Amino acid sequence: MKNLYLLDDAIISPLGFSTKENIQAIREGKSGLQLQQKPGITENPFPAGIIDDVKLNQAFLEFGNTEKFTKLEKMVILAVKQVLDKNKNLDLKETNLIIATTKGNINLLKEPGDFPENRLELSEVGKVIANFFGFTQTPIIVSNACISGGLGLAVARRLGNSGKIKNAIVVGADLASDFVISGFNSFQALSTKTCKPFAKDRDGINLGEAAGAILVSLNKPETSENISLIGDASANDANHISGPSRTGEGLYKSIQKALKEASISAEKIDFLSAHGTATIFNDEMESIAFYRSGLENTPLHSLKAYYGHTLGASGLIESIVTKHSMLNNELFTSKNFGELGVSKPLNIIQKNEQKEMSYALKTASGFGGCNLALVFKKQKE
Structure with a gap:
């Protein structure tokens, strides 16, 4: 099996709208978690990492109409655009788009707005992103619960080794929608405090939303x-x-x-x-x-x-x-x-x-x- 090289990347999250901002926030010990109120779903406030809609739309306005895209799509487009901006000569005809998500535009179940019903389909998310940038190959959708984002890298590696793809942009994205929040709340899994992985006093999960994108290739880059x-x-x-x-x-x-x-x-x-x-x-x-x-x-x-x-x-x-x-x-x-x-x-x-x-x-x-x-x-x- 050949190696899959990890090239340029981008992270869109409450910690920042670039990988650099995200890494610096983690380095400084900052958290993107803030108390949220959902009285129709859960009795108590709970921490979650939610991307601010105003900031997201301000960033997106530079190159797109905010009314034509869902929140998830705007997050993904921002991430993919950062990667493409660093790779102006990338041939999109020979580059696959792999999108990993568990629920996609699931928030449209509650607030569909003016979007058509088929926008809920994961395949439709892929088409929207591919059409925005001009990818010509049919997007590959990976949806296997919470391993989806990492599995997207594995899928890219295996397709590359089988000779089916040359380069790919792998995307992982999900929302902390009311659907997701109510689901975890029904399991009594939501913590009312910031989560404490592996600690004795841990008492549950915090949810968050983010999008990440990374260019991958089987060709070794010319870097030290x-x-x-x-x-x-x-x-x-x-x-x-x-x-x-x-x-x-x-x-x-x-x-x-x-x-x-x-x-x-x-x-x-x-x-x-x-x-x-x-x-x-x-x-x-x-x-x-x-x-x-x-x-x-x-x-x-x-x-x-x-x-x-x-x-x-x-x-x-x-x-x-x-x-x-x-x-x-x-x-x-x-x-x-x-x-x-x-x-x-x-x-x-x-x-x-x-x-x-x-x-x-x-x-x-x-x-x-x-x-x-x-x-x-x-x-x-």
Whole structure:
């Protein structure tokens, strides 16, 4: 299997409308979570990472009519445009568009506005984005719960190795819509405080919304250092529609298969970007899978206390942050962590630090028992 190289990228989130702004906010320990009021859905206020509509429309007005696009589409277009602006000579006829999302324009169920009913379809989101920029190939839609964004990278790598694509822009995007909020609230999974991944006093999830985009290619870039995806695997633990495996089986198998494909052992991993939703069962499941994989001493963080859980966007934007962490040899703290609250030992990053990194592992898990592991490598000339 050939490596998939991670090239230019962009993140649109409450922390900023560029990757640079997002990285700096994380470096400074800032969070995009703010208290939200939804009295028709939940009795108590709850933290969530919501992108300000006014700021989004102001940014979008520079090159598009805000009335013709949904909030999700505007977020995606902003991210993709930043990537294309850095690659003026990119041939869109030979570049695929891969869009990863769990719910797409699900907010139109409640407030359809003047948009046609078919705008709810995930395939229609792909068409809207492709037509805006002039992509000629049919967009590829990836929708597999909360591993979708990371899975988009794996799909790009595998399609590239099969000779079906040359370059691709992978996008991950989702909204913290009323539909999503009410769903998690029905599970009694929403925390009324900022989330605390892997901590003893964690009591639930915070939700968020974001869009990320990244240009990927099987062709090695002409740079002194670059990051590539060298191993990927996905496994379903078939445990429960919403509850993770109690033994971490699906995530464990994903990690083992990804490491095998990358031809490295767990001891080589310098950093681990976990899913870390701060729910009781998810964090426990991850700790078991990491322990079984021999990763209990590997420096680890979750970014959920910065962004909230951005669903289908999370795996991609967290991979983008991982890419820049590796290039900068910079480990970011796992925000809000206190005392360890899982059954297996973990090496949670508790302060920003510099560390030379060659290999990193990104994991994600989601409803329906899906699990994903991605192995990244830093290569130098």
